[in-house]
Amino acid sequence: MKTLVLMFAVVLLLGIDGSHDVVAQSGDKHEMIRKMLDEVSPERIETNLMKLVSFHTRHTGSDTVSDTRGIGAARRWIFSEMQKYSAESGGRLQVSYHRYVQEPARRIPVATEIVNVIATLPGTQPESTERLYVVSGHYDSICGDQRDIECFAPGATDDASGTVAVMELARVMSKYEFDATIIFMTVAGEEQGLFGAHKWAQDAVDNNWDVHGMITNDIIGSSVADDGSVHPNKVRLFAAGVPPLRENSTFVQSYLRTGGENDMPIRQLARHIKEVGERYVDGMTVDMVYRQDRYLRGGDHMAFVQRGFAAVRFSEPNEDYRHQHAHVREEEGVQYGDLPEFVDFDYIARVARVNGAALSTLAFAPASPDNVKMGLRGLTNDTVLNWDANTEPDLAGYRVVWRETTSPVWQWSRDVGNVTETRMEGLSKDNFLFGVQAVDQDGFTSPAVYPLP
């Protein structure tokens, strides 16, 4: 079935482009993604996770001098591993520290240096290299008392799991080239208030970095629920909706006016991730959750969401709170603590592959079209859409997607050619939600854009 869909897409693209090279190239890149995702290694994920646990604690306020204990040792180790991947990539992966001193604040009792480890894989298409996709995990950990900087805080699922997924993606993906830039980020200070992520996201705003999507992986270590049931092929993807502000910005109002509250950029990104994650990672289901995060919890994506970036969060399907933010102890025969014995390394690998599918397709695809508008000249039961032309040289054309207003995901699509306006005859804008995607010559599509009135 999937092969048929792909073949159909290729035939459509032939119609647009007329070149037979496109077909060969198309197969190559999609096969390349599958091959790349196969290289994600559960064994390496296990080795790396056990190494992170071995630092005893990675509390943001813990020892920074020791080479074997505390957050300093942990980040230097992550940095040195990323440098190895960089060497394997011929130096294309660029590894750096991103650091600042956080003055005392709530949950930061003394001035503390917050250090993120950043590995950047620059895009190779000049028109796309400024377009950034970020994937993150937080390497800091806590035990049952978030102020305790000495206690054993293995942080195996929270969030060594996300950290090693990001590291493994950096290792595997940096051997390949993508059009847009991918940033593999492991951050600190999450447990005290997302400090590392806030700093990077603010730097992105201040420097006009063009962040088109951000995915955080936080608590992706276990497929086992607290009732013992196992869900190895599911992952939750948290995707925020309308910002919870007292007054809506004009940007938000423009969506709300026509029922587009479910079609802002974050949810468009989530739909893209679900679609490609399930397409490229056999058997995996990405369960979108249409809310920012779980009750009483937060994550590094929120630092990006607050600044207007499209950012989402992956988490395991059912959390076991005995294994998070808990002192390592046994009580009445029950083992508490965020220990590696509760981690499923194959599961982390599968979630990493979903991330890899999302990042690679986003970074191969053109940018989402700009300035997508719903034509409103007169009353009609057709739908007229227009948008600005993309600039990528490998652009093939555009695809219109649509769905019933109550459907969470796209139901239909039509390739409309390399045009900047189209009329969808007999499809009333009153009855469906529409989106426009840019499509490249290999069949990679951008996340959809909602047509504003």
Ligand SMILES: [Zn+2]
């Ligand atoms: Zn966490």
